[in-house]
Amino acid sequence: MDEQRLDVDVLVVGSGIAGLTTALEVLRLAPGARVAVATKASLGDGATSWAQGGIAAVLADDQPVGADAVSLHVADTLAAGDGLCAPDAVTVLCGAGADAVTALERYGLVLDRRADGTRARGLEAAHSRPRIVHAGGDTTGAHVAAALGAAVRASRAALLERTALVALTTAAGPGTAVTGARLRGPGGEDVLVGTRAVVLATGGHAQVYAHTTTPAVATGDGLAAAVRAGAVARDVEMVQFHPTAGAGRDGRTFLVSEAVRGEGAVLLDATGRRFCDELAPRDVVARACAAAMAAQGGTPVLLDARGVDGLRTRFPGIDALTRAAGLDWTREPVPVTPAAHYAMGGVLTDLDGRSTLPGLWAVGEVASTGVHGANRLASNSLLEGAVFGARAAASIVAGATGAADAPAAAAVDADEVLLDVDLPAGTLPREELQEHVWEHAGLLRDRAGLELLTKTLAGAAAPGERTDGEDLTTPEAPGDLPGSAAPPGRRGVASVAALEDRALTDVAALLAAGALAREESRGAHARSDHPGRRDPARHVLLRATTGGAA
Template sequence: MTIPDLRGLAGQPVIVGGGLAGVMTALMYDRPCVLLSSGPLGASHPAVASSMLAQGGIAAAVGADDTPALHAADTLAAGAGLCDPDVVERVTADGPDAIARLAAFGVRFDRAADGTLVLGLEAAHSRHRIVHARGDASGAAIMEALVARVRCTPRITVLENARVHALESHDGVVVGARVMMDGRDIAWPTSAVVLATGGIGGLFGDTTNPLGAVGQGLALAARAGAVLGNMEFVQFHPTALAARHVAGPLPLISEAVRGEGAVLIDEGGERFTTELAARDIVSRAVWRHMRAGHHVFLDARQVLGTRFATRFPAIDALCRAQGIDPAHQPIPVRPAAHYHMGGIVVDGRGRSTVPGLWACGEVACTGLHGANRLASNSLLEAVSFGTWVARDLSTLPPVTSPAPPRDMGAVAAVRPASHEAWRRRMARDAGVIRTRDDMREALRVFAPLAEGDDGALVRAMVLCAALRREESRGGHFRADFPQTAAVATASRLTLEDLREHAASFAAKADKMTQTPDNGVVA
């Protein structure tokens, strides 16, 4: 692609991310915009966005026995004291309209013979309120419809295989992005950048996310001076398929399977936890049982049996690819990094603390999830905040005489933000159960690399925030601080904070590892 092809796009908002939040922002915006996708945009390429892999569906209070207030109460309970009640009320109230907006864009939700929506139950929900599309392939079905609508919307320009590697700012205001396309470094002036780049699961050894989900947007925002919030809160899904031959993300065994009555057992057939407790509780129970030497399985034989393939066709296919027949065999499972509750701190319009920079979807910290995301609230958040970001962008005055994008020359390939040794270290030292000593040692590895490596930067910020939170709450559990503090306090972190606190933690670690004769313990 050459620069003349891009001149007509000068001054348009740049939306970074090809998942649900980015696509929804582009569709709801009423003027021309540019949508950047790090890979091919579309249903046949699920590695690009976690939205494609979503099985459970969207939580919305659309049932006859349900209300947004009940949905809000469940969300607040799961969030362990760190949700913003106003945001929770606003998002859950938007649930029914969000479903209607998606349907208007062509999403075909699963319905009963009488036309009513088929609603599923998931952990920590008090009502059946999970709206599905094509059974357990909800994310793919939703994205197929929305991507098709994007493709036929002339005001949306899609640029695929494009990555933003830096944000440009002037006097603390974002004024452009540096975009890598076709081996070229493009300086792209714009007064509005929307980050919808997804989560951080690819930074961990076991994850249900695409391995490219390495917190790119978080690093971009941090380097631009944005405040990040609640970075320590990582949700580990308790039932990822313990696959033997999977190089990428671990296949997810949806919470909806437990919602149907499947139970968690060990190799002796013994149940050891409550399957529909909040995800963090179930994940820790599974992790502890595994650390005690047990194998863990999800058993749907009694409640579904031969109906498993009909109720969960996509999961059935994933299991059979591993030589497992869920109708007659329990499914081996293990916890895996699944969702990041932290992110770029934004207000109700999706605006970050840096003018000119918006964020929505998993990369954002909106106040909805608190310390622990309620199942299937993430897609709802992406739809709602994508809509609200688009509406806010529509209030901005058009840019007059915008500068065109400039070709800054060839650019070298980006070094991967993750490799196996680092991923395993994060899974071990900042995983389901954490300790101060483990996290300090990991921070000593990543902090010195943070200035030049985005993956190391995000890892260091997660570790720093987790070390600062000396309690256990939601998705953050410390074996050395197992109690929950009486007062729930949200955490905030900037790049300058990281530099200060990383040095402090490293100094403490150095002091602790000195022997009486001043020799360093290996």
């Protein structure tokens, strides 16, 4: 197989708000730095582009004195996180909101404005104040992606599109310093990148579920690669389920933003009864929808937005989606169901994005910074990407080397449990895997289902044993590279789809292990056999066993 070699100062894997902010900030702080951005699809094809609600931020200059405060944003975030947030991380996130928005505007983002010229704001669930700034109504993410994408294309960064992450390379095997990455190029060629800093910005892993609001690229590639390389993950079992995924007459599903409920839309059961507080945290609303659906034979509940003024102009993106799905939400309620939406857990990092491995950073949804806890507050995700992407860039430019400078990131405290997880030797067919995870590790979980899922994953066919005709082996392999973190028996993956299947299977194993260990119900994690909370709150740390990661 052809191989290309590339040496850079910083490799960013992923091209959403977190990854592009990191790349641009490195170049701003160190104009001579050699930066490469690798993305599995094209710029703009990830989850950032799909974000509808906006960016949560306290911008005091645009508001009457006393209308909002960073302390209120902090309090709202901590309340939504249900005891599992890291208060210092939340303080950093909320305190940096104004600067993050200003930076995005500097890179070309144009926010919606009121008639008086100030930034428009929306109210979303679990926020005590209207503090959500937006662009293009409900198409904020697309505007962010376009602005940052244009800035990166105009920069000195090397852009590697349609290039997938195969494995991280390490100095001397799993658990040692990360020295670069092996990528799979658009023509099937291997690209070996050497660098002193790898920044994972690969997004979440909600594609592990059969029902999800996320783009097809959200397959947990970065999380799986990091854990195989020996990094510690945290709270992977904490996956947020969005209450309102629209169900069209043509079978299409689409996201209906939290902001629609913030503007006054209500949820109704099949009889027309309003059954919940629409502005409660997402986990509460999602379970209320699931319960209402169960009581009416599994049919979707209804989101009635007919009372929202200016529906089409305020939410042009969702209006187009509803019409494409054969619905007119200005005249009729929209059928909606819960779906997997956002990963709160991920690669464990400190406040500068440094993982537990020297040379490896993680930012955005792939990271566990501690800001989301057990339940992400609406519209804090774009904010997190901008804030921690900038912090990661600053730490890299300052000469940080990763975990060697951040021992606290690897420490196991009294409120944490550390699990060694055997990663599956093989993979499951994707649809089968997604159905298993949805059934046994979805909105409601119990020990029996999680143990069955774990057993199923452990029995996954090893490469070469599959019967679907796909060739999973090639003469050259990521595991053949000295220092590669690719596990034995997983070598020579031939296609991006197979790489994704491997990542999803690994993520499913981590998620199941974390959910089994968390014997309580907290935030997005609900155990029918452990309905109460377990205080004090504990984090679940996860790492691959030597046999699974080396």
